[in-house]
Amino acid sequence: MIICSCQKRTQCNIKDQNNKAKFDKLIVQAHLYSKKTINSDSAFYFFNEAKLLCNPKSDTENYIRILNSMASLQLSHGDYIGSETTLTEAMPYLKYIKKPLLVWDTYMTLGSNYFNTFDFKNALLYYNKALNLKINESKQFSTKTKIGNVLAEEKKYLEALNVFLSLADEIGVLKTSEEYAYLLNNIGFCYFKLDNPEGLTYINEALKIRTNLKNHTGIALSNLTLARYYDENNNSSAAKKFGLIAYSNLNDLQNIEDKQSALKLLIKNSNEDELKKYSMQYIDLIEHLFQIRQEAKNQFARIKYNSKREKEENLKLKTHKSENDLKLEKQKNKNIVSYIIIILSLFLVIILYFYLTSKANKEKIEAAYNSETRISKKLHDELANDIYHTMAFAENKNLSLEENKEQLLNNLDVIYSRTRDISKENYVITTDENYISSLKEMIYGLSTSNISIILNGLDIISWNEINKNKKITVYRVIQELLVNMRKYSDASVVGIDFKIVNKNLHVNYTDNGKGIDTDKMVFKNGLYNVKNRIQKIKGQIEISSAINQGFKVFFKFPL
Known part of the structure; x- marks a missing residue:
């Protein structure tokens, strides 16, 4: 949808008619390649060349439309960080766009990037932004469906169920459509997660509609949901049966990520010989997915x-x-x-x-x-x-x-x-008013049941008054220290203290791990990155430790 919109013969505000003709030709070529399952990098190349001919200030709509198409291609190939980076070029110009569909495309792609990297908070943020735009019923349906999926992934099954039920009521006469079957499958999934026996009825009804429609992708996904249902109800033979059906259909469709889910269920519900076979297939699939x-x-x-x-x-x-x-x-x-x-x-x-x-x-x-x-x-x-x-x-x-x-x-x-x-x-760090929440989320995300992290003074610092680059440095330095702690120190308690002294931010990091001999310490890899980052913002760093006496790092920098 995003890519097709780029084929529109809009006027590019370029005085040179040669450039205008070149722009139109590039868009046509990009559109032709984007329809193919291979050579998608050629579509990306032609979109990128067309972007260079656009002035984002005078030809904003074409500029945003092209960036949306490039980001959509990256999203479809699993390059979620690259897709988000492409859309950051579009963000400053969205306020000048009069067509809400272009902004909707941007927000939906951003939401999908965050969803696929398990950042459900930001995924929900951008899906809700998309929903608040003046869009038609079809776009509203797509957006609400995405919101329901996020809630289900967050295990908020009751909230997700309410979203899907309301959408099913809106469909009305289209109760034989794939959209309706998709909703029934999701409703059934939420019901069985809520221990409601109606779940199986909805899943089977979705499968029946998809079978009548001969929708092979939908049939595979319905069988995968049935396999999950029986697996969670400890019916191993039924789980394996529907898992095999789903895996067979997905093999024909080359649907890698859902094949991965089917294999995982087969591994869990198979005997020794089959277990080895499916395990090796699972590993090969992951390697292939990573490679492509x-x-x-x-x-x-x-x-x-x-x-x-x-x-x-x-x-x-x-x-x-x-x-x-x-x-x-x-x-x-x-x-x-x-x-x-x-x-x-x-x-x-x-x-x-x-x-x-x-x-x-x-x-x-x-x-x-x-x-x-x-x-x-x-x-x-x-x-x-x-x-x-x-x-x-x-x-x-x-x-x-x-x-x-x-x-x-x-x-x-x-x-x-x-x-x-x-x-x-290596993800993009939030430096706006949500910085403190992002920092806490990163810190507590590195804690475990065996590692307690204690923060002191973080909330009383006026982070909005601190330079963006310095906030990024604090984030990365603490992240590096915590990652090193988890890898090497065997610590059970970590303390991080923040305070401002004489217009300098002081940060004290301590843990009760096994420590290191500072006389033999070499600054490389993680510690080298920590030291280098602090020095780049004109700060100072001190590291003290001894064998079996924990690890301490103090750093400060001017505000």
Whole structure:
């Protein structure tokens, strides 16, 4: 829907008719490639080229429409962080848009990015923003459905049920449609989660409608819901039966994420021989999913990087051309030397300005690209080790034993969640009025049943008066310290104290872990990042520790 809207033959406010024709051609090419299941990176490339021809201030609607399409492509390939980054370019211009559908597209894509990265709070925020726009009934239905899905994922099943029931009443005469079947399936899911026996009736009714419609995707999802129902009701044979049906249908549809859910149910409800088979298929599926998503992320990033670099090189060529024109002018006008000197000076200033600006931008682009490559390598290295050990476990252990089966399921969950955790470490940090909530959420998210984290003074700091970059530094430094604590220290209690002294923010971090020998301490990896971040904001840091005496870090910086 988002991509198709970009095909509209809107007028681009570009004076050069050659650019206007080029813009229209790029949009047509992007639209053609976006319809294909392969070569989606070509669609992204043409959208990106068209974006460079648009002035966001004078041609805002086309600019937003293109960014929505690019972000939608990234979302469909699992590049959730990249999709959100693309939409941040659109956010400053949404207030100038008169067509609510464009803003709705932006909010819905943002909500989906947050939903798929398990940030349900922000997903609900943007879905509600989308719902508050002046949109038609079809868009309202889609938005409310998304809100119901978020509530269900948050295990607020009663609230989700009320949303789906109200939507089912609105459908009216369309009670044979896929939309109605989708709602019935979700209603049944919420009912059985609430221990209401009506759940099975709704799920079966949804399956019946989808079977009549010959909707193979819907049939697969209904069978998957039935498998979950019987699994939670301890009917292993029925759970396995419907899980196999769902998995078979999903195999034909190449629906990777739902195949993963079906395999997980089959692993839980299978005997030893089948358990090994499904476990290996699960691991292969995760590796494949990671690979195709990472390839898409890298390709999208490479297109942006190369496009910006080409633009900078063209700018340099134009600058050199201006310099050559100046030399020719000087030869033709030897009798007005003074004017030539003035003009030459002005051009030299312009050249220097563009050179320095271009150099700085290139360094930023290369740094961003290198950062994405580093994150990709980190994901691969850490996942490879977990996958190797899990495969060895599945091959060598007796999986008919309940404890081995449970251990295998736990290992598989760790492999799948590891990619989400690393992505979260590199996610965009909120620095507005929600900063303190975001900081607390990160801190308490790193606590466990064995680790207690005590905060003191955090709420009395006037964070809104502190520079954005310094707030990001505080967030990242504390995150780095807590991650290191969980990996190495075996601490059970962590204390973090915040206070302002003489217009400086003081932060004290302590834990009761096993500590380190500071005389032999080398600043690398996490600790190097901590020290480097503090120094960049003109701060000071002190680290004190000893073996079996805990770990302490004090840092301060001027406000």
